[in-house]
Amino acid sequence: KICRHGDFFISNLFVDKQGQIVGVIDFEDFSKIGVPLEDLFNFIVTYLFALERNNKLKFFDKRFFKQITHEVIDDYNMLFKLSDTQISSIFKYYWLASINRQMSKYRKNIQIAIFRISKLVKKPKTIFDFINIVFEE
Known part of the structure; x- marks a missing residue:
């Protein structure tokens, strides 16, 4: 079983x-069911977005971030034998x-936009059609 913190990012670390990380807070979104590496990916993405917005993350410099990311991935590989x-x-x-989580906030607006687009071009009729069009190769 994989536990998931659910909100693992810089502001929730001591x-x-x-x-060195000495504590983690905010277990409001904690779940006993999780996907391997989900918290790490959340940490990576929120850190990168934070860097983009504010390049003054002094206590979490890029070398430390890279080191901890590699260490956690290595730990997961030891425990779960995950391939690349x-x-x-x-x-x-x-x-x-x-x-999907972000889109759910705007689902109604997206559905209205897709409906309007579908009237103009007959495609896409659903969100799945839209996604297929966007990711066509």
Whole structure:
């Protein structure tokens, strides 16, 4: 079983003066059922977005971030024997689930927009048609 913190990012970590994580808070979204690496991917994505917005994350410099990311992936590999392909697949699942969570906030507006587009071009009629069109190769 994989436990999932659900909101694992920089603001929910306590870091000592040496840069070591000494505590984690905010277990409001905790679940006993999770996907391997989900919290790590959430941590990576929120960190990268934070860097994009504010390049002053002094206590979490890029070297430390890269080091901890590699260490956690290595730990998962030791525990679960995950291949690079499996890690890549899990990341794709995480990314799609994140997009779905964000889109759910705007689902009604998206449905209205898709309906209007479908009247103009007869495609897409559903969100799945829209996604298929967007990701066509």
